[in-house]
Amino acid sequence: MMPRPARVQLFATCLVDQFFPSAGHAAVEVLERCGVEVLVPADQTCCGQPAFNGGFAEEAAAMARVTIDALSRSDDPVVVPSGSCADMIVNHYPELLEGDAAYGPKAKELAARTYEFCQFLVDVLGVDLPAAPPGPALAYHASCHGLRGLGLRDQPRRLLRAVTGGRCADLPDAETCCGFGGLFAVKMGPLSGAMLDAKLEAIDRSGADVVVATDVSCLMHIGGGLHRRASRVRTRHIAEVLAGQGHD
């Protein structure tokens, strides 16, 4: 394990930046509470995953270079409040920029010091968060890329168990995709919508008041479905729950 870092850089992701700023502020708050100084590089944009997943490798590589530059002004570890965008940096940047003499090595170097938020808290900081007062019933949805790309399985569940005093269970079929998939949700709208229906049924069955995930992309999708159906169930990024913001 690396020595405990005193400072990290937060790569907020474009969705947190533009749509769910509260998840970003919560991530900063939790990290600072753990005694870590948080830098937020001002010139960060989008990691390029939508282009990458669409098959537009050149555009994706251009965005990867900009992200690498933004996160390489310091060699502090990078924390990402998204398994999917962290997976993009960790697993796909090195491959995407393999033939790039200047950025190929930088991509590898960045990949080696990039962590998804929960991964960083548990695997690097080894934190023990204090239990929060009993709140609403939470259900955890395991986002695909964190789960299968980064092996993010126990860390979020451990954190949630600790802070909620066991008031967080897995959704039924917690590890089945919600159907977001970036452009997939638009390009294959009816399919994506049918996958979402299955997820919403599982949420219904769970009886949970709040759905928690490590990625706001899934939560934007699930939350959009819940709101369309006028559901009482809310969505929260895991950082918000850990910061004690499980309620409305």
Add this chain to the structure above:
Amino acid sequence: MTEPALAFHRRIDAALADARLRRALALTTGRLAGGRAAAFDALADAEACRHEARRARASAIASLDSHLDRFAREATARGCTVHWAETAADARQIISGIARERGIRLAVKSKSMATEEVELNEALEHAGVRVVETDLGEFVVQLGGDRPSHIITPIIHRSRQDVAALFQEKLGAAPADVADIPAMTALARRVLRAEFLQAGMGISGVNLAVAETGSICIVTNEGNGRLTTTLPRVHVALLGLERIVPTAADLAAVLTVLARSATGQASPVYTNVMTGPRRPGAAPGGQQAGDPDGPDELHIVILDNGRSRLLGTPLAEILYCVRCGACLNVCPVYRLIGGHAYGGVYPGPVGSVVMPGLHGAEDWSELAHASSLCGACRDVCPVKIDLPHLLLAVRRDAAARRLAPVWIRAAMPIYAAVATRPWLYRLAGRAAARLARALQHEGWIRRLPGPLAAWTASRDFPAPASRPFVAEHHARKAAAR
């Protein structure tokens, strides 16, 4: 969008609207996926088994030429006749020719996706050979003039009641014959037994071929494969040229994971390894080595049909596939739409790579977009094929051929221009937020314009934040100082 892509979207819509299909798919894929998971959990070191199977397949594909040559040499030395079919038409012609030259009028078949791929039945019927499918599922497919919709369970889209009605209509079955599944199976068995005894030719696929011994292996659960390959005088096996392993030990490594992945069985009911046709000379009480049964002739037709073109390309890894169907059973897309919607012989994640790989991006690359890239397929593949990676390779190829929808091709450079200029990204964010203010109600947008309407058809879209995180964070820090 291209016409094949539009047709694919129409088939998806039709499948999603078919409640009976959805129920049948959910039931069977769930059972198969659950069986697979339990079978691998029961292994002492499942990861090591997958690793070994992958190694066996990778070593075969890495020097496919020499393994194929060796296989052909060894099989010939053991009395087989080896044929090479570069295209589907070649395969049809070779097999029809074998039947015609021998005056064969009836052929029985065990299950084979490769014969589906080359549309062999139609060609044989055309050549005056009646063909009878003997795998129970394929038998039902043939009776119904249907197509298989799953690699392993071809009638996953059919209910028991469908099959009962079909048996009554096509076989004149009495109600007692279709009362339950054992009764229906018994009926099929009576019908098929008569065909086995009369057939002049048995046709099978090949699950795996062993280069060092010239053997072919087929696995089945119904015993029909064994009858097909031993009773008729002539056995023709159609072998996809990638389905080879160097050694018998490699065969064992793949068999360890094959049935577990396909059906959750530790091993299939019948594993047949066949090395050459029947050796003559066996006489009652005789000293000479020979075989008491088996076909007089064993023809092995090695099929390319686009496979060798994949060697050395980003899609080459798909040649490791042993067609277990595990990736279909866990795919959230396959589980909703089934195999027919994909439109080709091979559906699901594997089909979405194989079809464009073998038959061209123009007609088939849209399949690779019917995936959220969730990665469930990669987690269950017995030879650890990185399917999402291959789906991305198909998408890259499609984008390079300008097959993406016009709006995506138009939007991509704009999005890239914005995201590579932080100042423009911030500006565009503010502009989008202002624009969205008119569309939103209490933080949500109910209807988006243009292609984005596909999102709001089934869910709301969040309004952009009025104060983006990064800017707000810096404003707060500055205020605190």
